[in-house]
Amino acid sequence: MLDRPRELGALRRLLSRHRVVGIIGARQVGKTTLARMFAAGYRGQKSYYDLENPEDEARLSDPMLALKPRTGLVIIDEVQRHPGLFPVLRVLADRPRSPARFLLLGSASPDLLKQESETLAGRIIYHGLGGFSIEETGPDNYLQLWLRGGFPRSFVARSLADSNEWRRAFVRTFLERDLHQLGVEVGSATLRRFWTMLAHYHGQIWNASAFAGSFGVADTTVRRYLDLLTSAMVVRQLPPWHENVGKRQVKSPKVFIADSGLLHTLLNIPAQADLEGHPKLGASWEGFAVEQVTRRLGARSDECFHWATHAGAELDLLVVRGRHRLGFEIKRTSSPQVTRSMRIALADLHLSRLDVIHAGDETFPLDRRIRAVAMSRLIDDLQPLPR
Ligand SMILES: Nc1ncnc2c1ncn2[C@@H]1O[C@H](COP(=O)(O)OP(=O)(O)O)[C@@H](O)[C@H]1O
Ligand SMILES: [Mg+2]
Numbered sequence: 001m002l003d004r005p006r007e008l009g010a011l012r013r014l015l016s017r018h019r020v021v022g023i024i025g026a027r028q029v030g031k032t033t034l035a036r037m038f039a040a041g042y043r044g045q046k047s048y049y050d051l052e053n054p055e056d057e058a059r060l061s062d063p064m065l066a067l068k069p070r071t072g073l074v075i076i077d078e079v080q081r082h083p084g085l086f087p088v089l090r091v092l093a094d095r096p097r098s099p100a101r102f103l104l105l106g107s108a109s110p111d112l113l114k115q116e117s118e119t120l121a122g123r124i125i126y127h128g129l130g131g132f133s134i135e136e137t138g139p140d141n142y143l144q145l146w147l148r149g150g151f152p153r154s155f156v157a158r159s160l161a162d163s164n165e166w167r168r169a170f171v172r173t174f175l176e177r178d179l180h181q182l183g184v185e186v187g188s189a190t191l192r193r194f195w196t197m198l199a200h201y202h203g204q205i206w207n208a209s210a211f212a213g214s215f216g217v218a219d220t221t222v223r224r225y226l227d228l229l230t231s232a233m234v235v236r237q238l239p240p241w242h243e244n245v246g247k248r249q250v251k252s253p254k255v256f257i258a259d260s261g262l263l264h265t266l267l268n269i270p271a272q273a274d275l276e277g278h279p280k281l282g283a284s285w286e287g288f289a290v291e292q293v294t295r296r297l298g299a300r301s302d303e304c305f306h307w308a309t310h311a312g313a314e315l316d317l318l319v320v321r322g323r324h325r326l327g328f329e330i331k332r333t334s335s336p337q338v339t340r341s342m343r344i345a346l347a348d349l350h351l352s353r354l355d356v357i358h359a360g361d362e363t364f365p366l367d368r369r370i371r372a373v374a375m376s377r378l379i380d381d382l383q384p385l386p387r
Helices: 005-017 031-040 054-059 063-067 085-093 115-120 139-148 152-156 160-181 188-200 208-215 219-231 260-266 272-276 281-297 340-348 375-381
Strands: 020-024 046-050 072-077 100-106 124-128 235-238 254-257 304-308 314-321 324-330 353-358 364-367 370-374
Touching: 005 020, 005 031, 005 100, 005 124, 020 031, 031 046, 031 072, 031 100, 046 054, 063 085, 085 100, 085 115, 139 152, 139 160, 139 260, 139 272, 139 281, 139 375, 152 160, 160 188, 160 260, 188 208, 188 219, 188 254, 188 260, 208 219, 219 235, 235 281, 235 304, 254 260, 254 281, 260 281, 272 281, 281 314, 281 324, 281 353, 281 375, 314 340, 324 340, 340 353, 353 375, 370 375
Parallel strands: 020 100, 020 124, 046 072, 072 100, 324 353, 353 370
Antiparallel strands: 235 254, 304 314, 314 324, 364 370
C-alpha cells in the first residue's frame, strides 16, 4: 500500500471542523482505501456502511433509526446510491453537540446526485480525491506516473501490459456500467465516441460546435456530455479567467482527460516510445503538469483557471487564492525561455510569480518573478499554498 499522508491530513483537518465531509473521486481512485486508512488511525467509535453491499443497505433501510444512536466516526460508502440519506444526515448533523461525524464517499460530484443532496448544502464540505500524485509516488518515477496515470491499480500494476489492460477494462466498465448506475441515460457507444474525441482535443479550448457538428446533435447536447463526464470526475475543465484589461479574452474552458493514463488508453498510446512520437505529446505533458502542480499547491478546482486573449497572449494555468496569484506555463523542453506572452500575463494578471514547468533536471531563475521549474523537482521547489 502506498501511504497518502497528505490526504489523511486533509481529512483529519476537515473532520475536525465539519460534521459532514464528502470525499468525491472517480471510481477506483482509492476512496474506500483512504477512508479505511483513516478509520484505522481514528481513536473512538466508528461504523462503516457500504451501500453497494446489500447487507449494509438493509441495515440502513430505516436510516434515522440506524444512524441516530451512532457516535464517533460514521463512514457511508457509495453514498450516491441512496440520495434519500441526505435529508436524514441533515437532521443528524444539525443536532446541537452532534455526537457523530459523517464521512461520505461518492463516485460523482454532487451536481450529478439527485436533488436530495441539496438538502446538505452549507453543512457538508467536499474533498476531491485524485489518483496518486508525484508527492505520493516520489519524483524518481514520474515518467511512470505520467504514462500510466494515477489510478492506484494502473500505477502499481506489475507490468506495463497489465497496466494498459487494467485501464482498458476501466474504460469499458465505466461506460457500460458505472455511468448507467449514476443515472446517465446516454448510450455507452455515444459516450465512448465522445470521450475518445475529447481525448483528441485534450488541452484545447472547448469548442462545442466542432463536437456538435461531428455528432449531429445540438451544442447543448454535447455540452451535457462534457458536463456528465466532468461530474463523474474523468474529465477536467479548466475555466477561463477574465481580467479587466480592455482586451478580448477567451470565454470557454480548456478541457482535459482527468488522468494521463486514461488519456493514453483513449488515444491508444501503450508505451513511452509511442507517447514520445505522438502529436498529443505536448498536450499530454501539459495536462499531467496541470494536475501535478495543482495537487502540489493544494489548490481547489475553483481556484484554478486558464487565461487567453484573442490577440494571442495566454497562460496555461492561473491559481488564485487570496492575494496570491501564481501563473504557470508548461513546456515539454529542457531549455525553457521567456516569451512575450509570459511578460504580458505577468503584467496584465498582476502575477506574484510565473513558473515554467519543464522536462529538464534543474530549477533556475529566468527573469524577475519568472522561474524555470523542473518537473522532477516539483516537490522541492514548489510549496503548497498557505491556507
Ligand atoms: N494507497 C494505495 N496503495 C495501493 N493500492 C491502492 C491504494 N489505494 C487504492 N488502492 C487499490 O486501488 C483499487 C481501488 O481502490 P478503492 O479504495 O476501492 O477505490 P474507490 O473506493 O475509489 O473505488 C483497489 O484495488 C485498492 O487496493
Ligand atoms: Mg469504494
